[in-house]
Amino acid sequence: MTSGLIHRAKTGFAGGKILCLASATALLAAISPVQAAGTIAGTDIVNVAQASYDDGGGGTITVDSNPVTITVDELLDVTVVSSDTGDVPVSPGATSQVLTYQVTNTGNGTEAFTLSADTARTGDDFDTVFEQIVLDTNDNGVYDPGVDTIYTPGTNDPSLAADESVTVFVLSEIPAAANDAERAEVELSAVALTGSGTPGTTFTGQGDGGGDAVVGSTGADAGDSGFFVVQVADVALVKSATIVDPFGGTEAVPGATITYQLVATTSGTGTLNNLTIADDIPNDTTYVTESITLEGGALTDSDADADEGSFDGSQIAVALGNIAGGQTRTITFQVTID
Amino acid sequence: MKFNILRKFSLILALVSPAPLLAANEVALSSDVFVERNVQKPDGKTAVVLEQPTRVIPGDKLVFVVKYKNVGDTPATDFSVTNPLPKAVAFNGTSDGTEIVSVDGGKSWGPLSDLKFTRENGEVRPALMSDVTHVKWTFNQSLSAGSEGKLVFRGTVR
Known part of the structure; x- marks a missing residue:
């Protein structure tokens, strides 16, 4: 313990000398599936290193290091994407005209989101009259009147698991005065209920899994626009x-x-x-x-x-x-x- | 006199012979995990500091430090250190590249560039850092009594 040699990594290892024994068929995916959004909030990361050496009598001695445990916090992230392939054609005076959006929890914990629709965007030709936001309850991607659930903020904010998506419909009335070829923009926004803001903002103790909730790169606040076009x-x-x-x-x-x-x-x-x-x-x-x-x-x-x-x-x-x-x-x- | 020496010697041998069983305590191993945090300095510049975290978020960059020391009084031969990667950590390499790795849960080993990874659909492709399941350092000389060292690798929280 007094004057021990320091083993320098550069001289002490013979990594390249180990034979690769694997055949293609013997290889198996050893990494369990990890969510696209990242490791689920509340997961413990436990690291233990292991040393082994010869016991001098033909056997092998194995020593474990101390375990280091780190817990994964909740990352608050969301995306909203318009699902319509292009402008949705409408006629003047039509009611219950549908624009479709996909709201995805890109965070790593279960999170509820507040939704809002903005029909008064600038830069388009006319504004629609907002009717309702509807959640695609039966998950078929199509607005089914009387089947899909009408959204009420604060009452049925959709709660999504990590990586989970919900299809959301925004219903509008087209003003009778709208002219041929005019476009109207409608934006749907989704904001994490726990909180949003500058990436890195932390909500102590409010994370899924008992830890903190940390605002991710999306700011936990996202929106996207769909468009109507009047066709006469x-x-x-x-x-x-x-x-x-x-x-x-x-x-x-x-x-x-x-x-x-x-x-x-x-x-x-x-x-x-x-x-x-x-x-x-x-x-x-x-x-x-x-x-x-x-x-x-x-x-x-x-x-x-x-x-x-x-x-x-x-x-x-x-x-x-x-x-x-x-x-x-x-x-x-x-x-x-x- | 000669006889006595021999007797003493054999007595010592008898005492020493169970030693391999006690040798389990001769190498000390410790593990530390640090996270890189960007800290705003008073002059407005950002500095990267290493902290020992209790909590991380996906995307955080981790530095794993494994320290070893032969605390016994005999050399440890065939010495190697293995660190299985926690599932939530993607390997990000070492600074000197002297490690060997496994991408199949420790069944086969080699430098990453020599390994192939078989996907669930049976497709075989060159192994990537993110496939690594274990990191291992194999010493080609014994670890003499009292000697110590430190192994460092990086990972990212998946």
């Missing part, structure tokens, strides 16, 4: 007539054929769903059977077949289906003057 579409119809009389002229005489042309032009950023163009056969004329065309192609009069055209005895109709704004459809049909 309109259609304009222009009708014209061409007359061919039996004598090669263009006089409107009995026996003359009138070809009507209907040009439907859609406008706006929206889509007109199940757009059908119909026209009555004028009095004192007779419809020329099987004379309907769409974009120059003949359609049948039957309503039972797959094509768009039909004649019911008094009017022709062409079911165009869903037509986005900015398109044109040209329809013709013929009648003869009685």
Whole structure:
């Protein structure tokens, strides 16, 4: 104990000489799964080193060091991410319009979060009227009216385990005055109930697992925005007539054929769903059977077949289906003057 | 006289022979864990200080110090020191790189660059620091009586 040699690490070890005996199949993952958010709050980290040496008689003596125990405190962290893939299309005056968010506890302990929605963001084109925040109680990612739970701050603040997420819906009413292509921003914020603030702020004794709670890199306060975009579409119809009389002229005489042309032009950023163009056969004329065309192609009069055209005895109709704004459809049909 | 010496000698031998059983107390080992904390100094600069913590948070950088000393009066041969890593700690290396490590719970050993890690899906890839389960120092000379030393490695709270 008086004049012992100090074993210097650089000279004393032969680490590289140990053979690696492992075969690929014998290797097993020895580290137990650790949360993405980090080691769970309240976990004890116990470190014990072990020395072993020859006992001089062929055996091995093993010595344990003192254990050092450190406890993991709770880290307060949260993220909010808009789940909508893009702007959510809405119509003016619509109610219960949904934006979807994902709130994730990225801390390492169980924590409740206070939620709030801000519809009065600046920099967008209009503000929606806030209706409700709804928690996705049945966890299917879709707003189910009457099934999912309406959120009331301070009453049912969602409590999330480490790494756990909840889907949150913010419901809005779209003002009737909103115009085509205008956007509205709605931000959802989540704040840790224990506390938030500058990263590193400590709430002594308030941590999950009995320790302190420490504000993490997110400040334990996060928000993200979703957007509505108003989509309106309109259609304009222009009708014209061409007359061919039996004598090669263009006089409107009995026996003359009138070809009507209907040009439907859609406008706006929206889509007109199940757009059908119909026209009555004028009095004192007779419809020329099987004379309907769409974009120059003949359609049948039957309503039972797959094509768009039909004649019911008094009017022709062409079911165009869903037509986005900015398109044109040209329809013709013929009648003869009685 | 000669006879007496021999007798004395054999008597000493008889007393010494159980010694290997007592040798368990001949090496003292101690473990300390420090955490790096950034401390704001009065001049506004940040200094890194080591503290002995009772509490840490994920991401904290830890320094593990293992001290050993042969407190007996005979050399300890085949001396090695092993530190199994607590599960909540990711290995961050040593300053001199003289250690060998295990990434499979202590079954196989080697320098990290020589080891492979098998993932749960069977995929094999080169082992990473974060895979390390044990750190070990193997001495290629015996630890003489009275000699001592210190081993240091770093880790991060997962």
